[in-house]
Amino acid sequence: MLRALLRVRQRPEEVAHFVQTAGLVRAARLVARALGEPPPRPRDCPEWLVAVMDHCQARICRMDAEEAPEPREVGALEAALSFVEAMPASKEEEFQSLLALIEVAPYVFGPRRARFTALSGEEQDAHLQSWELSRLEGKRAGFRGLKSVAMMGFWTRPATFGWIQYSVAENPGVPERLRQEWAKREAVEREGVDHG
Amino acid sequence: MAELPTGMISACEGREPLKLSAQVVVVGLGAGGGMVLRELADRGVDVLGVELGDYFSPEDMTLAEEEMLPRLFLEGASRATVDMSVSVMQGMGVGGSTLHNTSLCKRLPQGILDEWERLGLTGLGEELREDFEAVEEALNVHRIPDDRVNRNNELLLKGVEALGYQGGRLAYNRKLCQASGFCEVGCPNDGKENAARALVLPALKVGARVLVHARVDRVLHQAGAVVGVRGRARDPETGADGVPFEIQADAVVLSASAPNSAALAMKSEVPDPKGLIGSRLHMHPGAFVMGVFDEPVQGWLGVPQSAECTEFLEFGKGAKRRVWLVSGFAHPGAAAGLMPGFGPAHGALMGLYPHVAAVIAMVHDHYGGRVAPGPAERVNLYYGLPLSELEQVALGMREAARILFAAGARQVILPTAPPRLVEDMTEAAQLTAADLGPFSPPLVAVHPMSTMWMGVDPETSVVDPFGAHHLLKGLHVADGSLFPSSIGGPPQIPIYALARRVARAISL
Numbered sequence: 058m059l060r061a062l063l064r065v066r067q068r069p070e071e072v073a074h075f076v077q078t079a080g081l082v083r084a085a086r087l088v089a090r091a092l093g094e095p096p097p098r099p100r101d102c103p104e105w106l107v108a109v110m111d112h113c114q115a116r117i118c119r120m121d122a123e124e125a126p127e128p129r130e131v132g133a134l135e136a137a138l139s140f141v142e143a144m145p146a147s148k149e150e151e152f153q154s155l156l157a158l159i160e161v162a163p164y165v166f167g168p169r170r171a172r173f174t175a176l177s178g179e180e181q182d183a184h185l186q187s188w189e190l191s192r193l194e195g196k197r198a199g200f201r202g203l204k205s206v207a208m209m210g211f212w213t214r215p216a217t218f219g220w221i222q223y224s225v226a227e228n229p230g231v232p233e234r235l236r237q238e239w240a241k242r243e244a245v246e247r248e249g250v251d252h253g
Numbered sequence: 254m255a256e257l258p259t260g261m262i263s264a265c266e267g268r269e270p271l272k273l274s275a276q277v278v279v280v281g282l283g284a285g286g287g288m289v290l291r292e293l294a295d296r297g298v299d300v301l302g303v304e305l306g307d308y309f310s311p312e313d314m315t316l317a318e319e320e321m322l323p324r325l326f327l328e329g330a331s332r333a334t335v336d337m338s339v340s341v342m343q344g345m346g347v348g349g350s351t352l353h354n355t356s357l358c359k360r361l362p363q364g365i366l367d368e369w370e371r372l373g374l375t376g377l378g379e380e381l382r383e384d385f386e387a388v389e390e391a392l393n394v395h396r397i398p399d400d401r402v403n404r405n406n407e408l409l410l411k412g413v414e415a416l417g418y419q420g421g422r423l424a425y426n427r428k429l430c431q432a433s434g435f436c437e438v439g440c441p442n443d444g445k446e447n448a449a450r451a452l453v454l455p456a457l458k459v460g461a462r463v464l465v466h467a468r469v470d471r472v473l474h475q476a477g478a479v480v481g482v483r484g485r486a487r488d489p490e491t492g493a494d495g496v497p498f499e500i501q502a503d504a505v506v507l508s509a510s511a512p513n514s515a516a517l518a519m520k521s522e523v524p525d526p527k528g529l530i531g532s533r534l535h536m537h538p539g540a541f542v543m544g545v546f547d548e549p550v551q552g553w554l555g556v557p558q559s560a561e562c563t564e565f566l567e568f569g570k571g572a573k574r575r576v577w578l579v580s581g582f583a584h585p586g587a588a589a590g591l592m593p594g595f596g597p598a599h600g601a602l603m604g605l606y607p608h609v610a611a612v613i614a615m616v617h618d619h620y621g622g623r624v625a626p627g628p629a630e631r632v633n634l635y636y637g638l639p640l641s642e643l644e645q646v647a648l649g650m651r652e653a654a655r656i657l658f659a660a661g662a663r664q665v666i667l668p669t670a671p672p673r674l675v676e677d678m679t680e681a682a683q684l685t686a687a688d689l690g691p692f693s694p695p696l697v698a699v700h701p702m703s704t705m706w707m708g709v710d711p712e713t714s715v716v717d718p719f720g721a722h723h724l725l726k727g728l729h730v731a732d733g734s735l736f737p738s739s740i741g742g743p744p745q746i747p748i749y750a751l752a753r754r755v756a757r758a759i760s761l
Contacts (some may be wrong), residue, residue, distance in 0.1 A: 070635050071625075074335040100491065120600030136319050143323030144331045145492055147628050182596060189595065190670060197670075197692045198337035205340075206588035212603070213319040221606040223553060223585055225316055230433030230555070232441050235316060 077195055078151055085154030086163050097153035101148040102138060107239070109156040110134060112174050116181045116215075117204055118211040126216045128207075131246065137210025138143075152206070155199045159188070216246040254296055255310035257465070260457035261347075264467035264486035264498055265384035271486075271498035275301035276643040276761055277460070278482050278502040279434075280469045281509030283349020284745050285732035285752035287456075288388075289506050292530050292756035294461035301500060302453065302463040305509075305630055306346035307489050309449070318586040321438040325353045327513070327630060329492075334622070334636045338691035339538050340636060342699045343510055347465060348449030350510070350699070350745070355436045355558040356425040356445050357743040358394045360750075364568025365740050372737055373709040374718050376754070382496045384750040389623035392446045392749070393425040401432060406580045408546070408610040412656035413562045414730030420578070426451075432555045438584060448749075452467065467498060472505050472521035472728065479727035484647065487630075494629075503761055506720075507705070508752065512634060515704035515734060516626035523554030524724040529715050530705055531624035534636060535739035536698035539615035541581050541591050542650050543666040544657030550610045552582040565652055566617060566741050576649035577741050578656065581613035591695060593672030602666065609666075612656055613647025613697075617741030620643055624704050634701070643686035650694070654681035668694040700744050702733035720755035731755040 082097065089096040095103040102110075111134050118128040130132070165238050166187055170181050173244045176184060188200040211217060218224055225231055226240035257263065264271060276299040279286045286302060293300040304410070307313075307324060315321060322330035325346060332341045344350030365505035366377050388394075402422065413420035430444035443450065457463065469484040481502045486495030507514035515531040523530065562578035583591060585606065592602045622636030638646070653666040658678050665681055667673040670693035675681045708714020711723035720735060731752040733744050740747060 061308050070335065070637065074633060074635075077335070077337075118600075119594040119596050121597035121602070125600060127257055140319045140323060140329075142330030143492075145629060145631055148328060150672065170516060185595065194338075194691055201337055201692055201695060202331075202597055203591040209322075209586040211318065212589040213586040217585070221585060221603055222549075222551075223606070228433060228554065230431040230442070231316065231435070232431075232433075234442055239316070 077198065081154045082150055085157035088157045092161070097150050097157060099149040099153070100142060102153055105160070106153050106156045107134070107138065108136060108174050109160045112181060113156070113159065113185065113203055114207040114210060116178060116185060117207040120189060125220060126214070128211050131211070131214040131216040133211040133214055136213055137206050140209050141206055152202065155202060158199070159203070216242040218243060219247060234248070255308055255313050257308055257598055258454060258457055259460065261308060261463040261465060262467050265488055265495050268496060270496050273301065273464070273498065273503040275299050276502065277301070277504045277506060278303060278455055278500050278509060279506045281305070281349065281507070281513065281732065282347050282448065283344060283508065283510065283732065284351050284448050284748040286506065286508030287351075287452035288675035288749050289731045289756040290461050290753035291452040291456040291510060292753060293759065294456040294459045294529070297460070297759065300456075300461050302461065303467045303469055303484070303500070304347050304463065304465045305468050305487060306465070308465050309352060309439060311441055311443040314441040316435050316438060316441060318438050318584050320563040322539070322587070325389045327440055334634045335639065336691055339536070339636060339696040339698050341536065341701060342586065342697065343512070343701065346733060347453055347463065348447045351445065351447035352439060352449065354438050354743075354745060356427055356447075356555070357558055358389070358426050358746045359742045361740060361747045362568060362742065365738065365749045368569060369737055370493040374542070374707060375709070376718055381750060381754070384753045385746065388746060388753060391441065392451050393428050393748070394424050394426045396424050397422050397556065397559040401430070401556045402559045403434075403552065403557070404550045405552035405582055405610045406556075406558065406560040408544070408550065409560045409562065409580045409612055409656060412658075414559075414658040416655065416657070417432040418562050418564035420560065420564065423559055425556070425559070431555070434553045435554055436557055439509040465497070469509070469517060470520065472482045472507075472517060472523065473717065474521070474523070474725055474728070477724070477726055481505070482484040486621050504727040504759055506729045506731060506755070506759070507734070508679065508730070511704040511734040512624050512632040513630065514730060514732055515624045516632045518705065519642055520626045523728065524721065525715070527712060527713065533621035533703045533706060534624050534634065534701060535618045535621060535736070536636065537577070537618060537700040537739060537741075538638065538642070538696040538698045539613040540646055540650055540694040540696055541611050541668060542653035542657065543609045543611045543668070544660065544662030545605050545664040545666065546608050546610060546662055549607050551607050552610065553584060557582040562656060563649060568617070569739065574648060575617040575619070575645050575741065576652065577615045578617060578619060578649060578653055579613050581611035591668065591697075593666065593668045593670070602625055610657065610660070610662070611654035614646065614653045616642055616645040616649065618739045640686055643689045646689055646694075646696070647684050647686045651681055651684055654678065658666055685732060700733065702736045702740070702744060703738060705730045705734040707735050708737060719758035720751070721758065729755055729759060
């Protein structure tokens with residue numbers, strides 16, 4: 058790692074970038090080893106990291122209203138993970154590495170010394186907020202990436218469309234063939250939530 | 254995946270390394286590359302276009318954001334500056350960014366042309382006007398009709414008119430548009446006269462060839478002249494590397510976008526004694542400001558962008574106000590990422606989505622960042638906004654709020670961290686550059702440019718006024734890299750026009 062760091066030309070922003078990419082991946086490998094878990098694996102996300110994403114998404118996309126769709130009920134996790142899988146493998150590895158660091162960050166940043174997935178919902182919120190509003194740019198960057206992926210997975214589920222009065226099927230500019238396909242999707246997913 | 258048209262092959266088809274030759278290789282088939290391909294093919298030149306992404310037919314456009322964004326945008330729609338504070342959305346595929354843009358058309362403003370003339374650039378008068386006219390005719394550019402201005406854009410126009418600001422309706426290049434509003438995730442109606450439809454397909458009919466799913470890793474050169482390119486197939490499903498390919502050519506045209514063309518030139522060790530390539534990166538960073546209205550806005554219905562405000566857009570070195578205000582819209586997946594906060598507070602804001610009109614405050618940036626190659630098609634974009642540019646962001650956000658209030662918004666969301674939900678202009682007017690910084694607000698850039706700019710002096714520019722590299726014979730540039738400065742507006746028409754003159758100047 059030191060040799061790689063020295064290879065980077067000595068501009069501060071390049072060093073910072075190195076820490077945010079290669080440094081992040083290496084740190085995540087160390088974390089995985091320390092926890093006895095498999096390391097980040099592009100195109101085949103290890104279960105423990107899937108669980109971190111699931112917990113993060115559940116809190117980030119949570120709504121209070123009783124009738125609101127729940128991320129875990131609408132397939133948001135699968136959509137988020139497949140969105141990440143479409144990125145270049147090196148980017149996906151960085152994203153999984155971010156999840157690994159989120160999992161162990163409470164040991165350093167609180168609110169109590171435990172894995173992120175072992176915290177209560179309220180504690181997870183506090184922890185995520187500490188990333189969102191951190192003085193450390195790297196943590197804010199991490200939160201922005203995490204939030205974008207979580208939201209992309211959730212708010213693209215047709216089961217959420219009713220909440221925002223959005224519909225592809227009812228859009229008159231969409232070709233009839235697609236409107237019919239989307240009408241089925243929107244109906245099935247709405248049904249799934251109603252009876253979920 | 255669409256069946257490829259005659260003349261187009263996939264680099265992933267075979268298992269053996271691919272060896273090809275052509276007189277001219279065009280790297281990247283967006284606005285610039287498409288234009289060069291078409292112009293050269295029309296002249297009977299043996300021209301081969303190489304494209305990293307897919308070829309899309311209208312039937313490929315599923316309208317599912319989470320599926321289409323990674324296919325239509327570089328790096329799976331995750332490209333950003335290295336500090337992640339600016340998302341950089343750039344197209345990929347035959348047609349490049351014209352596949353997902355909202356087809357806005359503007360010529361280079363006179364203020365920019367004057368600035369470039371002062372830098373010594375020639376041929377920007379009558380000659381360039383002819384290129385603009387030819388491009389506009391070929392692409393069916395026309396003023397956006399009244400009945401295509403949706404409620405989101407009407408509100409911007411209403412605010413602009415109420416304040417007496419300069420602004421109005423824009424022009425676009427569409428023919429078969431059905432106003433589905435899905436421009437940014439791939440038009441299902443083939444409604445745009447994009448580079449694929451208007452240039453690449455006609456070029457194939459007159460003998461051009463295209464290789465898709467192919468990433469150029471190096472421009473080959475020896476003894477001061479280019480001799481071809483080499484690279485690798487890229488699996489469109491997994492992004493995995495495939496077989497190598499090599500193409501011999503007498504000339505190479507870089508049109509892979511400002512970041513990727515510059516990164517490729519750097520990786521290829523193109524002569525650059527002054528270290529200019531990749532520097533001076535401009536990108537029009539923009540902040541979304543959202544107004545909440547009592548009436549439904551439903552920005553997803555109809556043409557997403559058709560109106561602008563130019564009141565605060567000045568050109569020239571000493572310009573004090575450098576903000577282009579234009580309507581903004583995103584489908585729910587992307588919109589949710591831009592809406593501030595998370596959890597129930599964010600969910601409540603998303604509940605307002607049908608009542609939200611948005612204005613993007615886009616900065617005509619004087620600050621220049623830089624580009625460095627990353628692994629494969631990844632590019633490292635170093636771009637940290639200094640205070641002078643943050644002041645422009647703050648100006649743009651304040652004025653966007655003023656326009657939205659003037660249009661009748663009951664509340665405006667300023668997506669700072671933490672977010673400000675303001676009820677009147679007194680509160681919004683308090684926003685200053687001191688309140689802003691990385692991630693506050695989240696910025697989005699869709700116009701990276703100026704990484705291999707034109708000029709007459711090899712000491713201070715990378716290519717000549719017609720896109721030919723000053724030092725490496727046979728290397729040409731035909732994309733947004735060419736701009737010597739940020740342009741303060743949509744770049745597609747200037748790219749098409751400059752690429753046309755680059756093509757005309759290529760002699761074999």
